[in-house]
Amino acid sequence: MRKPNYYKLRLIKDRVMFLLVYLSLALALIPLFSILYEVVQRGIPAINLDFFIKPTPTVGEKGGGVANAIQGTLITIGLASVIGIPVGLMSGIFLSEYSEHKLSTIIRFFNDVLSGVPSIIIGVFAYALIVRSIGFSVIAAAFALSIIMIPIVTRTVEEALKLIPMNIREAAIALGVPRWKTVVAIVLRGARKAVVTGILLSIARIAGESAPVLVTMGFWRWWFAGLDRPAANLALNIFIFAMSPFENWIVLAWGSALILILLVLGINIAVRIFIRGRY
Amino acid sequence: MAPKLEVEDLNAWFGTKQVLKNINIKIEENAVTAIIGPSGCGKTTFLRCLNRMHEINPDARVSGKVLFNGLNIYGNGVDPVMIRKKIGMVFQKPNPFPMMSIYDNVVAGLKLNGVRDKKSLDAVVRRSLELVNLWDEVKDDLNKSGASLSGGQQQRLCIARALAVEPEVLLMDEPCSALDPISTAKIEVLIRKLAKTYTIVIVTHNMQQAARVSDYTAFFYLGELIEYGPTKQIFENPKHELTEKYITGKFG
Amino acid sequence: MSRIIDSGLEELSAVLYKMGELAYHTVLIAIRECVESRDSYNEIREISDTLILMADYVEDKAFELIARFQPVASDLRTIKSYMKIAYDFVRFGRYALDVSHANQKLGGIRNCDKWIISHVKDMGEKVLSMVRLSIDSLKSRDPQLAEKVAQIENEVDKMYFDFLDELIERVDTTIKCAVSSVLIIRYLERIADHSAYVCESIIYITTGKRVILR
Numbered sequence: 001m002r003k004p005n006y007y008k009l010r011l012i013k014d015r016v017m018f019l020l021v022y023l024s025l026a027l028a029l030i031p032l033f034s035i036l037y038e039v040v041q042r043g044i045p046a047i048n049l050d051f052f053i054k055p056t057p058t059v060g061e062k063g064g065g066v067a068n069a070i071q072g073t074l075i076t077i078g079l080a081s082v083i084g085i086p087v088g089l090m091s092g093i094f095l096s097e098y099s100e101h102k103l104s105t106i107i108r109f110f111n112d113v114l115s116g117v118p119s120i121i122i123g124v125f126a127y128a129l130i131v132r133s134i135g136f137s138v139i140a141a142a143f144a145l146s147i148i149m150i151p152i153v154t155r156t157v158e159e160a161l162k163l164i165p166m167n168i169r170e171a172a173i174a175l176g177v178p179r180w181k182t183v184v185a186i187v188l189r190g191a192r193k194a195v196v197t198g199i200l201l202s203i204a205r206i207a208g209e210s211a212p213v214l215v216t217m218g219f220w221r222w223w224f225a226g227l228d229r230p231a232a233n234l235a236l237n238i239f240i241f242a243m244s245p246f247e248n249w250i251v252l253a254w255g256s257a258l259i260l261i262l263l264v265l266g267i268n269i270a271v272r273i274f275i276r277g278r279y
Numbered sequence: 280m281a282p283k284l285e286v287e288d289l290n291a292w293f294g295t296k297q298v299l300k301n302i303n304i305k306i307e308e309n310a311v312t313a314i315i316g317p318s319g320c321g322k323t324t325f326l327r328c329l330n331r332m333h334e335i336n337p338d339a340r341v342s343g344k345v346l347f348n349g350l351n352i353y354g355n356g357v358d359p360v361m362i363r364k365k366i367g368m369v370f371q372k373p374n375p376f377p378m379m380s381i382y383d384n385v386v387a388g389l390k391l392n393g394v395r396d397k398k399s400l401d402a403v404v405r406r407s408l409e410l411v412n413l414w415d416e417v418k419d420d421l422n423k424s425g426a427s428l429s430g431g432q433q434q435r436l437c438i439a440r441a442l443a444v445e446p447e448v449l450l451m452d453e454p455c456s457a458l459d460p461i462s463t464a465k466i467e468v469l470i471r472k473l474a475k476t477y478t479i480v481i482v483t484h485n486m487q488q489a490a491r492v493s494d495y496t497a498f499f500y501l502g503e504l505i506e507y508g509p510t511k512q513i514f515e516n517p518k519h520e521l522t523e524k525y526i527t528g529k530f531g
Numbered sequence: 532m533s534r535i536i537d538s539g540l541e542e543l544s545a546v547l548y549k550m551g552e553l554a555y556h557t558v559l560i561a562i563r564e565c566v567e568s569r570d571s572y573n574e575i576r577e578i579s580d581t582l583i584l585m586a587d588y589v590e591d592k593a594f595e596l597i598a599r600f601q602p603v604a605s606d607l608r609t610i611k612s613y614m615k616i617a618y619d620f621v622r623f624g625r626y627a628l629d630v631s632h633a634n635q636k637l638g639g640i641r642n643c644d645k646w647i648i649s650h651v652k653d654m655g656e657k658v659l660s661m662v663r664l665s666i667d668s669l670k671s672r673d674p675q676l677a678e679k680v681a682q683i684e685n686e687v688d689k690m691y692f693d694f695l696d697e698l699i700e701r702v703d704t705t706i707k708c709a710v711s712s713v714l715i716i717r718y719l720e721r722i723a724d725h726s727a728y729v730c731e732s733i734i735y736i737t738t739g740k741r742v743i744l745r
């Protein structure tokens with residue numbers, strides 16, 4: 001008796017599944033590439049020398065640039081990182097390395113809640129806490145952004161450290177290395193790629209935030225004038241410029257969008273090159 | 280010759296479960312002592328009690344004495360970190376430190392305890408790797424990742440790492456269970472070589488391995504030390520019926 | 532790379548070589564005693580007892596090696612053969628003692644007819660050379676040397692039967708001489724047999740083949 005030709009049937013099924021998977025992938029990539037295409041196509045005409053060296057033009061003025069917004073964004077993100085990264089890093093270490101501690105379950109729970117809070121609410125919180133006492137300022141914006149950052153950093157650091165097997169820690173402890181040194185020099189070092197990736201993701205996330213920036217810093221058309229004053233911001237520029245009726249500003253909005261994407265990409269690449277190890 | 284480690288009335292718990300019951304044993308200097316017994320008999324816990332690794336687990340508890348060169352390592356004011364420097368450990372799975380070169384792996388214990396002098400670190404790397412018969416295989420690749428080595432080489436690297444901090448005792452927890460027979464044979468030869476200058480305690484689930492490498496053998500069963508004596512006697516003429524049953528495979 | 536079992540095997544070999552030399556010495560002085568006037572009985576007895584103790588040690592050590600290292604192939608053949616060879620060496624000592632017993636307690640052959648003395652002398656030389664060869668082939672692991680022993684063994688067998696035939700024909704031999712000479716010749720023949728056994732063991736160790744050389 002001849003066996004039915006299951007092989008051919010299986011082959012067809014395999015091909016169909018393969019095709020489906022690829023179609024899904026293509027479907028997911030379409031929006032990504034169309035956004036990129038749109039931003040690049042519309043943003044490039046805005047890019048020229050003035051764009052990088054001149055501040056926001058006055059209404060009706062020709063030309064101008066977003067140099068003040070690039071400056072302001074870098075300063076704000078920088079300050080937010082200085083607050084957010086250490087706190088997030090240490091909470092992550094605490095949750096991963098001292099998970100037997102009673103507090104860790106509670107901290108993990110609230111951290112998860114925090115990461116789910118809409119960013120505008122965090123902005124309003126910063127407004128109530130800081131803006132009302134010292135006014136719209138870089139400090140207030142950086143504070144709000146750092147609070148958005150902390151749960152992301154905490155979670156990714158915790159996950160990254162947990163990927164280092166327990167017996168690596170035991171090996172270090174058995175060598176007579178104190179526990180905190182084990183965590184810093186062995187565990188954190190072993191997980192540094194994943195840790196840095198998590199931090200980069202959080203930076204990219206806050207670089208694109210506009211709502212909390214709006215309520216803590218407002219729109220600022222001039223150069224950076226001190227941490228207790230507002231500063232210009234790329235994400236906010238996009239929002240304000242795009243809503244405006246002025247053609248010049250709309251062009252600048254597209255340019256800002258392109259620069260924001262490139263900025264995030266640039267930070268990513270730069271840090272990756274910096275931490276690129278041999279292993 | 281005085282014993283290197285003297286265990287007196289050692290009990291150990293995980294939570295409320297007692298895993299070691301009243302262990303008394305004297306471990307001889309410059310000899311290999313093998314700990315054998317079925318899974319869950321407490322042999323690994325026993326090993327980890329010898330350098331205070333047991334207490335790393337949050338709900339672990341120990342009572343009794345372990346005298347190391349006459350000093351009770353569970354005495355008041357004894358720093359477990361100091362004890363672990365003197366009583367090193369090698370684990371079941373080779374566990375070189377991730378993202379670290381072979382060189383850095385060997386000197387990790389020293390560097391993290393503040394040794395910075397490049398010359399003396401170089402000397403330690405060479406001496407330790409030669410001791411574990413790995414130097415000739417890796418001397419040109421010291422900057423490569425420790426994880427790039429084969430399983431057997433990784434385990435020898437881990438032994439070198441443990442030896443670099445100059446311990447007096449080496450505890451080995453099933454060091455060959457993840458290795459192929461050739462790598463296992465190399466580690467066994469190495470154990471015999473190291474026994475000339477170090478006191479070695481090895482836990483193994485492989486009775487033949489215990490027979491091959493050890494001078495003394497202890498048989499554990501359900502948290503108790505059933506029989507302890509020279510390996511030749513344990514394997515040729517065990518005194519206890521349980522030992523006989525276990526080593527002849529008539530268990531259960 | 533040397534293995535853990537190697538040091539045990541080396542120790543076993545060393546003990547066995549020492550036994551070989553001691554056994555050779557007993558056979559040598561026992562044969563000399565047949566024709567020269569000297570008394571080596573006590574010396575042979577002492578060495579022979581030592582050989583028995585050493586054979587016990589070899590057996591013990593061999594068991595330990597088997598129990599601890601699970602030897603296979605040539606290692607296993609070596610250990611098994613070493614136990615047999617140790618026994619053969621014990622027999623050398625024991626037969627040497629028996630020869631000495633005949634010499635000292637039964638009167639020996641020194642005062643017997645010329646033909647008996649010369650027969651014993653010839654056979655003694657041949658047997659001694661067999662013992663030497665068997666020990667040498669053990670040390671050198673040389674199966675060809677071992678096969679040479681087989682040839683001499685055949686000659687010794689022939690000498691043994693020739694001697695018995697001749698003794699039966701002669702009517703002038705005294706009972707005393709007949710008893711001593713028959714016993715001595717018989718013991719020498721047994722020593723030759725054991726030399727052959729040693730050589731069989733060596734061929735087994737080196738080639739894995741079981742041969743019968745007798």
